[in-house]
Amino acid sequence: MQNIKIEYKEVPRWSPQDPEMLEYMDENGFAVVANVLSREETNTAIGLIWDYLEELGTGIDRNDVATWDNDRWPTAVHGGILPSHGIGHSQAQWYIRSVPTVKEAFANLWQDDELLVSFDGVALWRPWTYQRNWKTNEGPSWLHIDQHPLGRPGKHCVQGLVNLLPTSPQTGGNVMVPGSHRRFEAIPEMYKERLERIHPTIDHFRFPKDDPLLADAKPVICHMEPGDLMLWDSRTIHCSSPGMGTPDFDDRLFRAASLICMMPKEKSNEKVIAKRRAAVETVTSTTNWSDRFINADEFPQVLEDLASGRFKLPTAPELNDYQKALVG
Numbered sequence: 001m002q003n004i005k006i007e008y009k010e011v012p013r014w015s016p017q018d019p020e021m022l023e024y025m026d027e028n029g030f031a032v033v034a035n036v037l038s039r040e041e042t043n044t045a046i047g048l049i050w051d052y053l054e055e056l057g058t059g060i061d062r063n064d065v066a067t068w069d070n071d072r073w074p075t076a077v078h079g080g081i082l083p084s085h086g087i088g089h090s091q092a093q094w095y096i097r098s099v100p101t102v103k104e105a106f107a108n109l110w111q112d113d114e115l116l117v118s119f120d121g122v123a124l125w126r127p128w129t130y131q132r133n134w135k136t137n138e139g140p141s142w143l144h145i146d147q148h149p150l151g152r153p154g155k156h157c158v159q160g161l162v163n164l165l166p167t168s169p170q171t172g173g174n175v176m177v178p179g180s181h182r183r184f185e186a187i188p189e190m191y192k193e194r195l196e197r198i199h200p201t202i203d204h205f206r207f208p209k210d211d212p213l214l215a216d217a218k219p220v221i222c223h224m225e226p227g228d229l230m231l232w233d234s235r236t237i238h239c240s241s242p243g244m245g246t247p248d249f250d251d252r253l254f255r256a257a258s259l260i261c262m263m264p265k266e267k268s269n270e271k272v273i274a275k276r277r278a279a280v281e282t283v284t285s286t287t288n289w290s291d292r293f294i295n296a297d298e299f300p301q302v303l304e305d306l307a308s309g310r311f312k313l314p315t316a317p318e319l320n321d322y323q324k325a326l327v328g
């Protein structure tokens, strides 16, 4: 029995440079930025994601849902996220991160435009109306934060995702618990034993399934248009969840969202930046952090699949000066 109810909601959609967005972010721990990608750019991005999938060489055909089975699909972790197999350096991800309005929104929040970008992946939801076991995890089972409450006290990171397909109460999408970044400091006291099991360098804390302490949390799935950017403080409790109903189609993706995080370069250092430059050449993906180098190809779920040699990884991208500056 779920005790955490998620509401689908319209929230303010800010322009990238709006100073009021900062206040909203401070209050809520997240903010939606409107139309950082135009419809045309969104369509280009989706086309490039399919190019990436088809070029893995496993037999995926964008026009044939029967070819999207687990044997051909790259490793997906919780929430249908594809974190690895070169996706962090795919043409798709480099295309989306290089749209100037994406950086403008992060620069507004940080009040700093010398930023480094993460090399992370994409959330893609295959239609579970076609195959039931493609259904992604229900929100109350994996509400989490992406920052260790003891290892990294205070504010460190703003994560982001660019939504590429229309959201609806049926498809569901990203879930945020408004204002929950303010619960962060109480976590060590409230979840002492659970936290003791997590090494301070691991920036992921998952709340218990249907956590009674979150019964008052009021999580929301924010309505997002294609091209909108969701920004959230890594201390904000979040996840993703299928919707309250079921979409009435079975031949297209339910959701596509590009994970993009930008942090001030001054938070990083030369050693990390050297690893980041090398990661471009080896098409190594990372998590959201750019102040430390955290290799997403080393996730346990991914290692086995990578070793199978089934996937043809993309070639190293040729970056322009704007993109090189985002590497560091």
Ligand SMILES: O=C(O)CCC(=O)C(=O)O
Pocket (backbone or CB within 6 Å): 079, 081, 123, 146, 159, 161, 173, 174, 175, 238, 239, 240, 257, 259
């Ligand atoms: O797919 C989503 O919206 C959830 C993303 C998420 O939980 C994360 O990037 O930490």
